[in-house]
Amino acid sequence: MDLRFTPEEIAFRDEVRSFLRREIPADIRARLSEGRHLSKQDMVTCHRILHQRGWAVPHWPREWGGQDWSPVFHYILGEEIQRAAVPPPLAFNVSMVGPVIAQFGSEAQKRRFLPATANLDIWWCQGFSEPGSGSDLASLRTRAERDGDHYIVNGQKTWTTLAQYADWIFCLVRTNREAKKQEGISFLLFEMTSPGITVRPIVTIDGGREVNEVFFDNVRVPVENLVGQENRGWDYAKFLLGNERTGIARIGLTKERLARARQFARETPAGDGTVWDDPDFRRRLALIEVQLKALEITQMRVVAGARNREAGRPDPNSSILKIKGSELQQAATELLMEIAGPCALPAVDPDEPTNEPPIGPEWAMLTAPTYFNYRKVSIYGGSNEIQRNIIAKAFLGL
Amino acid sequence: MDFDLTEEQRLLRDSIDRLIDDAYGDFEKRRTYAQEPHGFSMALWRRYAELGLLGLPFAEADGGYGGGAVETMLVMEAIGRGLALEPYLATVVLGGGLVRLGGNAAQRQRILPRIADGSLRLAFAHNERQARYDLFDVATTARAEGGGFVLNGAKTVVLHGDSADLLVVGARLSGNRRDRTGIGLFLVDAGAAGVTRRAYPTQDGQRAAEITLAQVRVPADAMLGAPDAGLALIGQVTDAAIAALCAEAVGAMSALHAMTVDYLKTRKQFGVPIGSFQALQHRAADMLVALEQARSMAMYAAMMADAPDAAERHTAMAAARVQIDESARMIGQGAIQLHGGIGMTQEYRAGHYFKRLTMIGLLFGDTAHHLKTVAAAGGLSADEAAET
Structure with a gap:
């Protein structure tokens, strides 16, 4: 038993570290670190730099750009991307639809979509949640009816992240209303420019416009864009969501935030000194760091165990990573806001040009919106309560 | 990075598990052991010796097997699972650890083989009432006299100090009570003139003693290590004991969690198993999260227990204990609550796990x-910075 990286793993980590700092534009990293919204171009730029290096889709099959890596290498790359405040390769492409097409798609679909998906020539969005179908995803009602060699899609999706940037959508639709709810769902791909699609932004409590409602009004989708078999879409969705959960602890990201918290605590005056001098603050930080260290080792145990696990089957421990990882992400954003103190109050966009003097440090004015925004992490990807249900049923046998 | 045990470690774990399951699988037996004169089973202690567990961490030259912190972790986890009463921590980890790390060749060869064969038991008589958790707070004095030393002082809650043959006593050679220098360690026969012991059980069913030293004379070669290396040695062995306790706690937590989940499946109310209720399911799920977090930190503690940098090691142990304690509280209290009335009874095993975890x-x-220790060190990111 040895928790340390091997010399080979350390060499890889150092290679990743220096590559990211050297090749990814510093201004993009700074914007992400400060909690600002990135432009589509920022994200495409970073994605392609990583893809050129072979690091956007290393977990894909080798013939489609994957790498023959140990689970530890995948883990190192993911952690370093987060710690360097680099926008990760677009999850909808590389973690969600890509693996589904590679696993269940036809040869023609693979050739058509995988290279373009890997290089972000196609930007995908995820059409899963609906107004009436959140945690109970299988109850979804968007329907697709056969009409010759097309499906006619009608219904509504919601919480569709970055749909405003998307070229294509992968969408769960109901193709059989008679069957058990899980057995009447299909997995369809279609272009966002198709006639009959309307995208409407949802403004979230942080003022952000990440998520959207997407309406389908008689959208015609060629039958060849069905992935796998009709009415088997729920299996593909479960496969996809299993992949989604393994990376969701985002430990590197929380580490990066805590490093910023230390720096800001030392810079922020309080009493005769700074926030850092307050023992209560240091204890709160220490408690978060202890839990994060424990979670990091838990994550490494999952990563190391991946060797012995059947491919495509997620470790039930991924629910533990989701619960604790999201709680710690939220704790870190809360801590940053509390360091900012009164300077967190002004709702002034630091990117808005003005001749007025700044009200406080720029970072401080972004802490409250980030805190508000991060309430989402215990809701999405299977809410933490759903994760507890999964642990109770799949793991504890209750 | 590798979480697998070696073949040897697997064999070791299997044999410890068999021993503990056999000895403690039936909870009634534990009551019988507790009623023996020293509060544990002497027959079992001999079996620990036969299996080589009592010499596990000692060098082969000293009659041991050269095991490290991972081997100790395996033993302690099994001890935790079985709620074993034998003084492994007191004799092998604490007393044996002090002699192993601080003793000269003559002391090691005189003492360690006898620990390994089960014929000698040790206790670490260091803590004093006013010291609370400060290892350096020592009022007991050691005065050089006639080529030896004379010890005077009072030690509190000495784990298994009631039945130990040999005490390792922390005493001040110079300076004031809270000085960090001037602390020495002395080997004292438990039966020496001037040593009085008041024995009592502890809340978790183990044993301890208040030990008074009045004009206790020891020869010069009773001193363990250099005159001024006492505190460093005490710190190092205490850290090893913390790592061992983390493993014991994980063993206890995992057994307690498993029996709680079993109970949820079998106990019926309103015509259904109570485990079908979501409020109870979620509590059991959160307890599992806490258990896995604790298990990770017990591994971390084992990895860091031999770290050469004392400050780094000490911070790591404190961090491990913060997580272990948080998890133990959550699982212990949760297990009693989910069991309901039966969890409150002396007869049932769950309450005894809870009590041991609470005392740990x-x-x-x-x-x-421990949280104060981590905070004072500036947090856990110091090692991150060193990596970068």
Whole structure:
């Protein structure tokens, strides 16, 4: 038993570290670190730099750009991307639809979509949640009816992240209303420019416009864009969501935030000194760091165990990573806001040009919106309560 | 990075597990052991020796097997699972650890083979009432006289100090009570003139003693290590004991969690198993999260227990204990609650796990003490910075 990286793993980590700092534009990293919204171009730029290096889709099959890596290498790359405040390769492409097409798609679909998906020539969005179908995803009602060699899609999706940037959508639709709810769902791909699609932004409590409602009004989708078999879409969705959960602890990201918290605590005056001098603050930080260290080792145990696990089957421990990882992400954003103190109050966009003097440090004015925004992490990807249900049923046998 | 045990470690774990399951699988047996004169089973202690467990961490030259912190972790986890009463921590980890790391060749060869064969038991008589958790707070004095030393002082809650043959006593050679220098360690026969012991059981069913030293004379070669290396040695062995306790706690937590989940499946109310209720399911799920977090930190503690940098090691142990204690509290309290009335009874095993976990949380520092240690060190990111 040895928790340390091997010399080979350390060499890889150092290679990743220096590559990211050297090749990814510093201004993009700074914007992400400060909690600002990135432009589509920022994200495409970073994605392609990583893809050129072979690091956007290393977990894909080798013939489609994957790498023959140990689970530890995948883990190192993911952690370093987060710690360097680099926008990760677009999850909808590389973690969600890509693996589904590679696993269940036809040869023609693979050739058509995988290279373009890997290089972000196609930007995908995820059409899963609906107004009436959140945690109970299988109850979804968007329907697709056969009409010759097309499906006619009608219904509504919601919480569709970055749909405003998307070229294509992968969408769960109901193709059989008679069957058990899980057995009447299909997995369809279609272009966002198709006639009959309307995208409407949802403004979230942080003022952000990440998520959207997407309406389908008689959208015609060629039958060849069905992935796998009709009415088997729920299996593909479960496969996809299993992949989604393994990376969701985002430990590197929380580490990066805590490093910023230390720096800001030392810079922020309080009493005769700074926030850092307050023992209560240091204890709160220490408690978060202890839990994060424990979670990091838990994550490494999952990563190391991946060797012995059947491919495509997620470790039930991924629910533990989701619960604790999201709680710690939220704790870190809360801590940053509390360091900012009164300077967190002004709702002034630091990117808005003005001749007025700044009200406080720029970072401080972004802490409250980030805190508000991060309430989402215990809701999405299977809410933490759903994760507890999964642990109770799949793991504890209750 | 590798979480697998070696073949040897697997064999070791299997044999310890068999021993503990056989000895403690039936909870009634534990009551019988507790009624023996020393509060544990002497027959079992001999079996520990036969299996080589009592010499596990000692060098082969000293009659041991050269095991490290991972081997100790395996033993302690099994001890935790079985709620074993034998003084492994007191004799092998604490007393044996002090002699192993601080003793000269003559001391090691005189003492360690006899620990390994089960004929000698040790206790670490260091803590004093006013010291609370400060290892350096020592009022007991050691005065050089006639080529030896004379010890005077009072030690409190000495784990298994009631039945130990040999005490390792921390005493001040110079300076004031709270000085960090001038602390020495002395080997004292438990039966020496001037040593009085008041024995009592502890809340978790183990044993301890108040030990008074009045004009106790020891020869010069009773001193362990260099005159001024006492505190460093005490710190190092206490850290090893913390790592061992973390493993014991994980063993206890995992057994307690498993029996709680079993109970949820079998206990019926309103015509259904109570485990079908979501409120109870979620509590059991959160307890599992806490258990896995604790298990990770017990591994971390084992990895860091031999770290050469004392400050780094000490911070790591404190961090491990913060997580272990938080998890133990959550799982212990949760297990009693989910069991309901039966969990409150002396007859049932769950309450005894809870009590042991609670007492572990008060040994070598409580959560607040350890959190303060991590905070004072500036947090856990120091090692990150060193990596970068």
